Amino acid sequence: MVRGALHEGGRLLAALARWMEVPLQALAADPLPSWNEGTVKHAIIDFVTRATTEGDAGFVPVEARIATFDNDGTLWPEQPLVQGAFLLKPLRSRVKEDPTLSKRQPFKAILEGDLSELSLMDKARLTKLLGETHAGMTEEAFIRDVRTFFQNARHPRWDVPYNQLAYAPMLELLRYLRANGFQTWLASAGGIDFMRVISEATYGIPPQQVIGSQLKKSLDEAHAPSVLRREARVSHVNDKAGKPVGIDEHIGRRPVFAAGNVRSGGDIQMLQYTRKRGCPGFALLIHHDDAVREFAYEENDGASLKAARQGGWTVVSMQRDWRRIFDGTRVPDENGGG
Structure with missing residues (x-):
């Protein structure tokens, strides 16, 4: 009624x-x-x-x-792609483990400070890259990493956490x-x-x-x-x-x-x-x-x-x-x- x-x-x-x-x-x-x-x-x-x-x-x-x-x-x-920014740390860690990756994209661009490579990347490739950097990780550990990222990372233009944008x-x-x-x-x-x-x-x-x-x-x-x-x-x-x-x-x-x-x-x-x-x-x-x-x-x-x-x-x-x-x-x- x-x-x-x-x-x-x-x-x-x-x-x-x-x-x-x-x-x-x-x-x-x-x-x-x-x-x-x-x-x-x-x-x-x-x-x-x-x-x-x-x-x-x-x-x-x-x-x-x-x-x-x-x-x-x-x-x-x-701009930049937020999940791309999240991948910066693990991608750099991969390069330390295998220095030959520094000659390949997107590793080369990331080491040079260029995030556009990640922002423009085909989503299938980006998802595969996420798998390469986080394979074997438990869901609990991944969630902790994501929470830490949002607590600490700030947008390069506005200098505020990404989730406040x-x-x-x-x-x-x-x-x-x-x-x-x-x-x-x-x-x-x-x-x-x-x-x-x-x-x-x-x-x-x-x-x-x-x-x-x-x-x-x-x-x-x-x-x-x-x-x-x-x-x-x-x-x-x-x-x-x-x-x-x-x-x-x-x-x-x-x-x-x-x-x-x-x-x-x-x-x-x-x-x-x-x-x-x-x-x-x-x-x-x-x-x-x-x-x-x-x-x-x-x-x-x-x-x-x-x-x-x-x-x-x-x-x-x-x-x-x-x-x-x-x-x-x-x-x-x-x-x-x-």
């Missing part, structure tokens, strides 16, 4: 907004204060309003309200979706175990709702209690065509909302998979076009933006659509704004 009253109230509020020719959020508390007023913000709120209003053509039952988010470049910066507008979006009955999932090409360490504290996403690239593991029962050990073999690369596969294997439902970003074309298939449902889903693409407050870069072939035009996705301009990018108490606004 209460839920019906709430849905009826939402429908009446939406109808009133249309009748008054004003955005719905103008009649209620703004759920996305770090987003500038405009078509992108209004499209998000309109989708959520319709998805949660019984009787509306866009209504989505609670059990089907699945939202998947890429991580690197979608929820936090990917989550985009403020996207954190608001995650909270807004969850407040309206959506399950929020990470679906990233990054390592699943790496992201699970910080997903809940950083994004409010519990570890069981993280999908990522994986190494094979084996159960070591030689000691009590038994432990899981990582292998050098890759089990799944959660990138490009691998993302819908990972989503299906972990969730068993097609998302109704998905967010990715322009960088390598790695999110195209996930966004297409979300958009092409019986009832069209919402596909959000983040475009990095703010060199002052964050970074500005494009894809050489423009594949993601082309797919967005063809698929009717909503494209976010970080420069125009985001009032702020980071939490101002942690990262100064380099544009001088609030």
